[in-house]
Each structure stands twice: as C-alpha cells, then as structure tokens.
Amino acid sequence: MSGGGRVPVYELMGVREVAGGLLLVPPGVAGRAADGLRLRLAARELGPGRWEAVARDPSDVLVARRRPADGGPPVLVKCPRTGEAVRSLVRERDAVAVLAAQLRPPGLRGLLPRTLDSRLGGRPPVLVQEVLPGVPGDVLLSRRPELAAALTASAFGVLDELRGAAGGSSRDARLVDGWLGHRLAVLSDRVRWCRGAEGTAGLLALRAFLRRELTGHPVEVAWTHGDFTPGNLLLRSPDPAGRSAGQPAGRPFVTGLVDWADALADGPAVVDRASFALALGRLLEGRSWGEQVVRALRTGGLHRPETGELPLSGVLLAWLWHVSANLEKSRRSARNRHWLRAVLVPVLRELAAPPARPGPATRPD
Structure with missing residues (x-):
C-alpha cells in the first residue's frame, strides 16, 4: 500500500520476525473496510511510503511495517482500534520514555522500542516506533x-x-x-x-x-x-x-x-x-x-x-x-x-x- 494501494499479506513466520512477535492478520480481516480505512488515513498523515507487512496483536491494535518513500529504515506503525488499545499504547509510550531516561548505560536503551512519532490523540490515533532487530x-x-x-x-x-x-x-x-x-x-x-x-x-x-x-x-x-x-x-x-x-x-x-x-x-x-x-x-x-x-x-x-x-x-x-x-x-x-x-x-x-x-x-x- 503506497499511499493508497493494496496491503500485502505475508506468511505468519515472516511477519512475526519483522514485527516483534505480532500475529498475522488473516486476508479476510486485513481487507475489511475499517482496517483499510485506518491504514489509508495513517498513510495520509505520515506521508509517502510503502507498506511491507500488516500484523495485529491481541490488544485490538493494527500494526504495519512501513518503509518511508525517502528510502529510510522501516518503521512500525501502530493503529489502535479501540479506546482500550489507545490507552494501552499511551502507557507503553510513556513507560519506555521514563525508563530510557533513567537508564545510565546508553547501550541498554537500544533494547527499548524508541518512539519516532506519536499522534495518539489524532484521528486516526497512530504511534510510530523503530523496528528492533531479532x-x-x-x-x-x-x-x-x-x-x-x-x-x-x-x-x-x-x-x-x-x-x-x-x-x-x-x-x-x-x-x-x-x-x-x-x-x-x-x-x-x-x-x-x-x-x-x-x-x-x-x-x-x-x-x-x-x-x-x-x-x-x-x-x-x-x-x-x-x-x-x-x-x-x-x-x-x-x-x-x-x-x-x-x-x-x-x-x-x-x-x-x-x-x-x-x-x-x-x-x-x-x-x-x-x-x-x-x-x-x-x-x-x-x-x-x-x-x-x-x-x-x-x-x-x-x-x-x-x-x-x-x-x-x-x-x-x-x-x-x-x-x-x-x-x-x-x-x-x-x-x-x-x-x-x-x-x-x-x-x-x-x-x-x-x-x-x-x-x-x-x-x-
């Protein structure tokens, strides 16, 4: 999905390896109008880019791995479906920020998912994090x-x-x-x-x-x-x-x-x-x-x-x-x-x- 195209569906193992333990969205779910609209609105908010994989976790969050159009490294885009999911992402974002500020050896901060962009009060709410290896x-x-x-x-x-x-x-x-x-x-x-x-x-x-x-x-x-x-x-x-x-x-x-x-x-x-x-x-x-x-x-x-x-x-x-x-x-x-x-x-x-x-x-x- 490059700004508005079709969202690719990857096999389960590949998505779990690139999206940090998230579960694959079945094709029928990924194609639903609501999820497609969320991704289109998120793409419009974030600018040009290419969706590489779509996943969902058990917390009503739609997650996509996206590569910016400028050729930069891929990012994880998290789109919460419910109010509970929004609050969960707010807690995650804030906890990581506080812990990272307290960690004295900078090397340990690399284990935490760094927030690149937070628009959890927007429509649609979106959280962008770096993709961690492993x-x-x-x-x-x-x-x-x-x-x-x-x-x-x-x-x-x-x-x-x-x-x-x-x-x-x-x-x-x-x-x-x-x-x-x-x-x-x-x-x-x-x-x-x-x-x-x-x-x-x-x-x-x-x-x-x-x-x-x-x-x-x-x-x-x-x-x-x-x-x-x-x-x-x-x-x-x-x-x-x-x-x-x-x-x-x-x-x-x-x-x-x-x-x-x-x-x-x-x-x-x-x-x-x-x-x-x-x-x-x-x-x-x-x-x-x-x-x-x-x-x-x-x-x-x-x-x-x-x-x-x-x-x-x-x-x-x-x-x-x-x-x-x-x-x-x-x-x-x-x-x-x-x-x-x-x-x-x-x-x-x-x-x-x-x-x-x-x-x-x-x-x-």
Missing part, C-alpha cells in the same frame, strides 16, 4: 526448544541489567494494595462469572492470600515489564561457532524487549520471572497458564528447570497481571469462553474451594 523468543523456541535454558539465562540477565541500570531495587510492602486493587477490580468488572458466588469467593481468597504473603515478607520492588514472556523478547540465536557478539557460548543474546504497556517503575520484581516461567510451560509443554497455576496452588509453588523454584505468591501475581491485562486491553477476552475456561476460571475455583491442604482459602485475612 527474532521473537517464542519463534526461536519453536525452532530450537533445546535453547530454552540458555534463552532464559539471557532473558533474566537482561532483567537484572535493566533494574541495576535504572537505580536498583528496594523492598516496600506499602505498595501491595495498589498492585492488587485495580487488577482485581478489572476481573470483577469485565467477567460476569467473577461477580457470582464462586468467582467472588475466589477473588476474595486471592486478595487475602496475596496481601498476607506480600505484607508479611520482604518484597523486592523494581522496574517490572509486566508481560515478560519469550514472545516479547527479541533475540539472535548463537552462530554455528556457538558464540554471538561476545555472549557465552551457545547462548542467544537479547536485541530488544517490546510491549511495555503493563510496566511499573515500582512493581513486584517476581512478576517478570514468574510470567516467563508460565509462558515457557505454555510454549514447551502446551499447558495453559490456568493449569500450571492450579498445580502450583496444590504443590505450594512452581518449579521449572530453566527458572528454578518460584514462590506461590509470585506465580499468583504473574497470573493476576496476565489475566487482568488481557481483559483491560481488549473486551474480546471477556467473551472468549475457551480462554476463560482454560486460564481464569480454574484458578479462582481452586482458590474458592476448601482445600485439603493449608492454603489461601482456609486462612483468615
């Missing part, structure tokens, strides 16, 4: 699952670098109600089942357990990504010699970290590691987040060989971040019965049911 971690693992441990080590190393460069971390339990209140309210507001007897009991048990655990023990507080999963991590795999850009032999190295809409400057640090562990279970073993969290509730924690032991409170926080973010970014999640039955409902049912083991539903607040 392959999404979930794509890399689908090809080379044996890299899971090395990929995790690289990912956690970047987490530690970012936190250290942004001023380190602290321990503060006073933030707990702020972490929980809004996210629990999103579940109750968006999902009717959560307002019934069983759902309400599960939410109350979840809140009671997390408040008790997080206020009764030291909590590491730091910059958190909020959706730290392999799909939001861009990497280059090791070269045939087993070494890449000075990295340890056989280890992929991180070239970018995208989707910062759920980031917090003072979030619970364990969320990112637990999110990564749950996402690995989904990618490598096909087990849903709900199935893994229910198992963690019954065993008292989550253990993966790549990530080690993770406490139950961290697993439940990561699950709460995941489900509330999905519900807040797109109302389609609340209508997705398969997702609700696989991810949300089993966890709250487990929390609401009186267990035979000592657990969150049996202890007073």
Whole structure:
C-alpha cells in the first residue's frame, strides 16, 4: 500500500520476525473496510511510503511495517482500534520514555522500542516506533526448544541489567494494595462469572492470600515489564561457532524487549520471572497458564528447570497481571469462553474451594 494501494499479506513466520512477535492478520480481516480505512488515513498523515507487512496483536491494535518513500529504515506503525488499545499504547509510550531516561548505560536503551512519532490523540490515533532487530523468543523456541535454558539465562540477565541500570531495587510492602486493587477490580468488572458466588469467593481468597504473603515478607520492588514472556523478547540465536557478539557460548543474546504497556517503575520484581516461567510451560509443554497455576496452588509453588523454584505468591501475581491485562486491553477476552475456561476460571475455583491442604482459602485475612 503506497499511499493508497493494496496491503500485502505475508506468511505468519515472516511477519512475526519483522514485527516483534505480532500475529498475522488473516486476508479476510486485513481487507475489511475499517482496517483499510485506518491504514489509508495513517498513510495520509505520515506521508509517502510503502507498506511491507500488516500484523495485529491481541490488544485490538493494527500494526504495519512501513518503509518511508525517502528510502529510510522501516518503521512500525501502530493503529489502535479501540479506546482500550489507545490507552494501552499511551502507557507503553510513556513507560519506555521514563525508563530510557533513567537508564545510565546508553547501550541498554537500544533494547527499548524508541518512539519516532506519536499522534495518539489524532484521528486516526497512530504511534510510530523503530523496528528492533531479532527474532521473537517464542519463534526461536519453536525452532530450537533445546535453547530454552540458555534463552532464559539471557532473558533474566537482561532483567537484572535493566533494574541495576535504572537505580536498583528496594523492598516496600506499602505498595501491595495498589498492585492488587485495580487488577482485581478489572476481573470483577469485565467477567460476569467473577461477580457470582464462586468467582467472588475466589477473588476474595486471592486478595487475602496475596496481601498476607506480600505484607508479611520482604518484597523486592523494581522496574517490572509486566508481560515478560519469550514472545516479547527479541533475540539472535548463537552462530554455528556457538558464540554471538561476545555472549557465552551457545547462548542467544537479547536485541530488544517490546510491549511495555503493563510496566511499573515500582512493581513486584517476581512478576517478570514468574510470567516467563508460565509462558515457557505454555510454549514447551502446551499447558495453559490456568493449569500450571492450579498445580502450583496444590504443590505450594512452581518449579521449572530453566527458572528454578518460584514462590506461590509470585506465580499468583504473574497470573493476576496476565489475566487482568488481557481483559483491560481488549473486551474480546471477556467473551472468549475457551480462554476463560482454560486460564481464569480454574484458578479462582481452586482458590474458592476448601482445600485439603493449608492454603489461601482456609486462612483468615
């Protein structure tokens, strides 16, 4: 689409590699009048250029890779479809700007998606970002699952670098109600089942357990990504010699970290590691987040060989971040019965049911 032509549709793997982990728009969807109009209006706003690929993420955002007419490097153009999607992109843009300003080693800023143009208050709203290099971690693992441990080590190393460069971390339990209140309210507001007897009991048990655990023990507080999963991590795999850009032999190295809409400057640090562990279970073993969290509730924690032991409170926080973010970014999640039955409902049912083991539903607040 050069100002007004047809939008090309690329095969899934190619789009995910060039658009940072986004999902392909099926041809029938890409051709719909509304999306075509958004892209035409965006092209008129941004000036001459050529659309190279079109993708969409789960947050009601239409994304295109576009090459300017002057021959400059390609850019990502994000066109939100809904008010929720606009707010999500505003949060992402602002979080990246604040974090980049705090990072002392300039090299780490290159991992963040730099904003080139922001017109999120316009008609249509548009956000333009640079294209970061690398392959999404979930794509890399689908090809080379044996890299899971090395990929995790690289990912956690970047987490530690970012936190250290942004001023380190602290321990503060006073933030707990702020972490929980809004996210629990999103579940109750968006999902009717959560307002019934069983759902309400599960939410109350979840809140009671997390408040008790997080206020009764030291909590590491730091910059958190909020959706730290392999799909939001861009990497280059090791070269045939087993070494890449000075990295340890056989280890992929991180070239970018995208989707910062759920980031917090003072979030619970364990969320990112637990999110990564749950996402690995989904990618490598096909087990849903709900199935893994229910198992963690019954065993008292989550253990993966790549990530080690993770406490139950961290697993439940990561699950709460995941489900509330999905519900807040797109109302389609609340209508997705398969997702609700696989991810949300089993966890709250487990929390609401009186267990035979000592657990969150049996202890007073």
